[in-house]
Amino acid sequence: MRPQKVADHVLLENMISVFRFNGYEGASLNDLANASGLKKASLYHRFPNGKKEIGSAVLAYITEGITNNIYQVLADKNVSADIRLNTVLENINEVYDGGKNSCILRVLSMDSGLELFGDQIKFSMNIWIDAFTLLGIDFGSTKKEAKSKANKSLVLIQGSLVVTKAMSSLIPFQEALKDLRNLYIE
């Protein structure tokens, strides 16, 4: 059996950067093919259902990332809550490249994206919220308080990424990371 020219995860990473830059509607199959290193028709071999399946696969990949880099870190009771929080803040900073990267969940929830991927996006965001809710409880909050803080954490990151991109300044994102920390510490 002939080997793949481009590995799955490489393919997905390349797609992600196209979606980040052009949005879902704005990303044409030619854009995606060019970025992937494969030809357009070959993308249909890897993703038989076309652009929708690419978007869906990207979201599944991102969901895996959120699970590994956020949920599993925050749910690990072997580590102190302080350190878990710091680790996750570092991971968030890394994933969004200090604020330079847009959030794929937001990008794919624009245009026709919400209709196509709404469930997957909700699912991913709920993992984020569940993760930070666990953290809040370990920091001594009631479940209700913890859930409220978790929602705030999501709002902070999403909002700061919007403002950071629109204002061409990384400061809002960096400030949001501090604010997110202050939600739990002090």
Place this chain on the structure above:
Amino acid sequence: MRPQKVADHVLLENMISVFRFNGYEGASLNDLANASGLKKASLYHRFPNGKKEIGSAVLAYITEGITNNIYQVLADKNVSADIRLNTVLENINEVYDGGKNSCILRVLSMDSGLELFGDQIKFSMNIWIDAFTLLGIDFGSTKKEAKSKANKSLVLIQGSLVVTKAMSSLIPFQEALKDLRNLYIE
């Protein structure tokens, strides 16, 4: 001179709802024409430079709204800071229809929008920030503190609108309005 079938502001309001729903790339000229009550070719009479000019006109219209409903309210020293804040919160709630409406500034800063409209979007957001900075100073903050709070207000609203839309729940937006109020009161 033959009268216009559809008044400018009606035209723009209709365009806005199309952009809100479909994004910039996702909004086709057919969509825009259908929503406007004019035919596609007639849109080119009203906006000779096509889709770009429509986006630009929409942003100019939104900027006017921000100036009237937010900046002018918050800059009016004849009214107590408390009341100004409440008025603006009501206006924000109204403009975004309790969270149901996406923010056009965010919608048009996606896809190719940032490239086309970046300056206008930055300009609008700066009006928001300037307005809330004035408020913060009147609430007793230093200029630096006031500016930081103003940025937070923008992040809160943008983020909560993203989360509200993605999660199909108006709660994040409503919570953000409360959080925004608490930035200044208490």
Place this chain on the structure above:
DNA sequence: AATTAATTACCGAACGTTTGGTATATTTGA
């Protein structure tokens, strides 16, 4: 008061281009 000229608003039909998607052929490694 009537007619004509000028101006503006609008629209059906078509433009070239790009879109997402396929049918068919070739390459490649087991």
Place this chain on the structure above:
DNA sequence: TCAAATATACCAAACGTTCGGTAATTAATT
């Protein structure tokens, strides 16, 4: 030699845009 992976060539439909021409109104001339 067989099956999976990739590539070339192609397509109908939709895209943003343009054009020739018509409808509706005002201004000017008689």
